[in-house]
Amino acid sequence: MTTEVRFALGAKQDRRPGFSRENPDESRPPARFVPSTRLDPLALRADFPILAREVHGKPLAYLDNAASTQKPQAVIETLSEFYRTHYANIHRGVHTLSEEATLAYEEARDKVAAFINAPDRSGVIFVRNATEAINLVAYTWGRASVGPGDRVVVTEMEHHSNLVPWQLLTQEVGAELTHVRVTDEGRLDLESLDHLLQGPVKLVAFTHVSNVLGTVNPAREIVARAHAAGARVLVDAAQSVPHLPMDVEALDCDFLAFSGHKMCGPTGVGVLYGRPELLEEMPPFLTGGGMIRRVTRTEATWNDLPWKFEAGTSAIAEAVGLGVAVDYLSAVGMEAVWAHERELTAYALECLAEMPEVRVIGPPAGERSGVVAFTVEGIHPHDLAQVLDGEGVAIRAGHHCAQPLHARFGLEATARASFYLYNAREEVDRLVEGIKKAQDLFIRRPGG
Numbered sequence: 001m002t003t004e005v006r007f008a009l010g011a012k013q014d015r016r017p018g019f020s021r022e023n024p025d026e027s028r029p030p031a032r033f034v035p036s037t038r039l040d041p042l043a044l045r046a047d048f049p050i051l052a053r054e055v056h057g058k059p060l061a062y063l064d065n066a067a068s069t070q071k072p073q074a075v076i077e078t079l080s081e082f083y084r085t086h087y088a089n090i091h092r093g094v095h096t097l098s099e100e101a102t103l104a105y106e107e108a109r110d111k112v113a114a115f116i117n118a119p120d121r122s123g124v125i126f127v128r129n130a131t132e133a134i135n136l137v138a139y140t141w142g143r144a145s146v147g148p149g150d151r152v153v154v155t156e157m158e159h160h161s162n163l164v165p166w167q168l169l170t171q172e173v174g175a176e177l178t179h180v181r182v183t184d185e186g187r188l189d190l191e192s193l194d195h196l197l198q199g200p201v202k203l204v205a206f207t208h209v210s211n212v213l214g215t216v217n218p219a220r221e222i223v224a225r226a227h228a229a230g231a232r233v234l235v236d237a238a239q240s241v242p243h244l245p246m247d248v249e250a251l252d253c254d255f256l257a258f259s260g261h262k263m264c265g266p267t268g269v270g271v272l273y274g275r276p277e278l279l280e281e282m283p284p285f286l287t288g289g290g291m292i293r294r295v296t297r298t299e300a301t302w303n304d305l306p307w308k309f310e311a312g313t314s315a316i317a318e319a320v321g322l323g324v325a326v327d328y329l330s331a332v333g334m335e336a337v338w339a340h341e342r343e344l345t346a347y348a349l350e351c352l353a354e355m356p357e358v359r360v361i362g363p364p365a366g367e368r369s370g371v372v373a374f375t376v377e378g379i380h381p382h383d384l385a386q387v388l389d390g391e392g393v394a395i396r397a398g399h400h401c402a403q404p405l406h407a408r409f410g411l412e413a414t415a416r417a418s419f420y421l422y423n424a425r426e427e428v429d430r431l432v433e434g435i436k437k438a439q440d441l442f443i444r445r446p447g448g
């Protein structure tokens with residue numbers, strides 16, 4: 001049975017991405033596939049059915065990957081195949097389907113653990129998304145460990161999901177919430193971190209990569225400084241795990257949160273990685289079925305990790321789909337994904353720098369991920385996004401769930417293009433052309 005499930009769910013994922021459909025002999029990659037650190041986005045696009053569609057009669061240029069990414073055929077097929085042939089509830093039945101589903105779900109956990117180099121699979125907890133992972137820590141570890149007069153340190157560049165849970169916690173227990181400053185260039189001011197660490201700091205919670213500025217924060221350095229000050233560290237990796245090689249052991253953080261849907265996986269499944277010894281000590285988050293060991297009329301004891309934190313029926317098929325997404329990204333190679341995004345971002349920044357009305361926020365290329373947020377003088381970001389949509393170019397406009405960060409830069413909203421492995425330079429050109437079109441529409445140019 002085991003072999004059968006592995007075969008069925010592994011059939012698609014074992015294909016090397018980027019060339020599978022054009023290559024009848026799957027044992028030999030075609031010439032255009034370039035392994036190692038380079039990838040061919042045009043070849044990879046063939047794996048993502050949605051990228052073949054048109055929007056308003058134009059080919060889709062999907063540049064909203066920081067919000068969510070598209071799904072490769074292997075993930076889509078896995079969901080369908082799992083429901084068609086292996087689906088049942090997990091961890092409870094002795095019947096064949098339940099055993100198959102349990103095996104597939106737990107294999108997905110192993111894949112995720114390997115992907116982030118987690119030293120122990122028991123620290124990999126499936127949750128709904130990064131937001132839930134952070135709330136889990138705030139409600140369990142936070143309520144048990146942070147008290148009156150203690151300090152929680154976040155940064156000015158947090159997504160609301162890594163800010164509001166800490167606002168509620170500190171308000172509730174009478175602790176202090178402080179923010180590491182962001183410089184005009186969009187970097188964290190590490191001097192202000194050191195200053196904030198000189199106090200009763202219980203936790204430093206920060207984003208590895210900003211979803212607005214694209215800044216890649218020096219995470220190892222921050223973790224080391226926070227630990228030296230006696231604090232625990234939570235890394236919001238929603239914008240890093242999908243884009244760069246992650247080694248949670250080397251990073252040495254206490255908690256790490258990310259979402260499956262931002263890394264080619266399905267919605268409804270995300271991950272909290274935690275140090276098992278901390279997770280052991282923490283009270284449970286949600287309670288009920290699956291997370292207990294023994295229940296009497298009045299009391300209960302908890303299941304082993306990681307199931308202690310997986311109450312109720314999990315997003316089973318989605319977790320299996322996330323495992324396949326991880327296989328897909330691993331086959332492409334995270335070094336290659338990262339290098340490609342940085343190259344594309346450098347090109348986008350170069351093009352936008354030639355447009356005097358465009359103001360990009362965030363650090364220079366080389367210090368950032370594939371996220372580019374900007375304003376265009378005289379055009380509201382929503383108007384710009386609408387014109388671009390008419391051209392088939394999908395970007396996001398607004399505050400991107402980072403209002404304090406926008407306020408820091410004196411802005412209400414920005415337009416944001418964000419890239420992934422399947423984006424190509426031509427799509428950056430179409431973004432630039434779309435901005436010019438919006439300028440022609442909204443700004444009467446001399447002689448225009």
Ligand code: 7TS
Binds near residue numbers: 236
């Ligand atoms: N943390 C960061 C840094 C994020 O960018 C996001 C989502 C989250 C947490 C929350 O992720 P979720 O899956 O739980 O919703 N960021 C965005 C964005 O930039 N646009 O839409 C969602």
